[in-house]
Amino acid sequence: MLAEPLTLIQGGEALSALVPVYNADDSFWGLLSVVIDIKKLFKSVNLEKLDNNYRIAIRGKNGLGELGEFFYGDKHILELHPLSFSVSVASGKWQLYAVPRFGWEPEVAAVWPFRLALLTIILLFIAAFIFFNKLIKQLHDNAQTLTSMGSLAEVGAWSVDIKTRDISWSDVTKHIFEVSDHYQATWMSSTEFFKEGKHRRNFQHAIEQAIKHGTSFEEELIILTAQGHERWILMKGKANRYKNWTYEIFGSVQNIQTRKHMEIEHDKIARNNELLAQLSSHDAVLNNHIDSAQNVVVDAICQGLDASRASIWVFNAERTLLIPSCFSNTRQDNLKHFPPWRKSNLAELFSQVQKNQLLKAKFAHSHECTLGLSEHYLGPFEVNALLGCAITYKGQIIGLLCAEYALPNPDWGHSDGRFIRAISAMLGSLFASQEQQKAK
Structure with missing residues (x-):
């Protein structure tokens, strides 16, 4: 699924493609997100250069084509009776509109370059999205491989949205903590899994330093699983920051009980x-x-x-x-x-x-x-x-x-x-x- 252009926290806009990833037994593992800088995409198809001589607009947020909202150019272009072209993208379509800035009554010699330019744009868009789809497939295959390897090595993933305090655990992480597949971790419940005393204090200190200073961490800790079993884990974490503000912490957790x-x-x-x-x-x-x-x-x-x-x-x-x-x-x-x-x-x-x-x-x-x-x-x-x-x-x-x-x-x-x-x-x-x- 190709999501509408999104405004990034660090500035700018980007397209986000979400690809479902499944385990070997066809059970749902999660979503793979691929982000593409929309300015770089438009630059690669010479859209900004073409905009000097032609009015260009694109609509079709979330792949809805003519039913979607405009996300490039002026929506009033429809009043100028533009040429309209449909461009297929992942999970939908975009609608491309173009009008020459010199109007619809130019010299004949100026019309053909306009048509050739539009054809070139369409071909470049098609080429860009063919490459984009190949990239998504490759990342999807890599994600499937990493999922299988993570299950064998008992390495799970986790992330925390600092603003909303939403916590995400992968299936392997849930398996390590011995919770159900539908379990939703919370800030308090996640902390209480760690053995009371130095292990819980070390975990809390690591998270605190990651939030305040963006400090990465790697700790060997003891947890008490939902089934009451003590288990050694290796927990790694990194912070995503914008300027001096941490907006996300993410990392991995590995079952190291045997070692x-x-x-x-x-x-x-x-x-x-x-x-x-x-x-x-x-x-x-x-x-x-x-x-x-x-x-x-x-x-x-x-x-x-x-x-x-x-x-x-x-x-x-x-x-x-x-x-x-x-x-x-x-x-x-x-x-x-x-x-x-x-x-x-x-x-x-x-x-x-x-x-x-x-x-x-x-x-x-x-x-x-x-x-x-x-x-x-x-x-x-x-x-x-x-x-x-x-x-x-x-x-x-x-x-x-x-x-x-x-x-x-x-x-x-x-x-x-x-x-x-x-x-x-x-x-x-x-x-x-x-x-x-x-x-x-």
């Missing part, structure tokens, strides 16, 4: 390996000072697993109780305030430990293994998630090492499981050495 998880896992592995090296060379561990070594272990668990606190529990001889042996920031003589965990109340938990399987209670108050701890342990000590690993030595289960979290649903990865298993194995060796020393 970011790989980076986080890599960083965790490097950090945890360093913690394990420090722990294995600590004096308390090397000299088998069990009480001091346990304190070092729970500190390492809190640091390596980003836990709120950590605890160590040891089986009694009958394996019916898990007795507290160490807690974060707790003196040994205060352990009596922590009641033991009983097999009779925690059959699922004891079974999990005996099988030497990791205990992953992301929602501890409702998990089958830790539900029985809710009233007497989880609630009083504000524990909402728990990662546990059996303490073993040569296949024998000695106890349980726990990383405890104040917030539910931690994002545990493979490196977290390997780290707590390595610490548990070290603890098992320490407890076994202690028993051997007692036996001597």
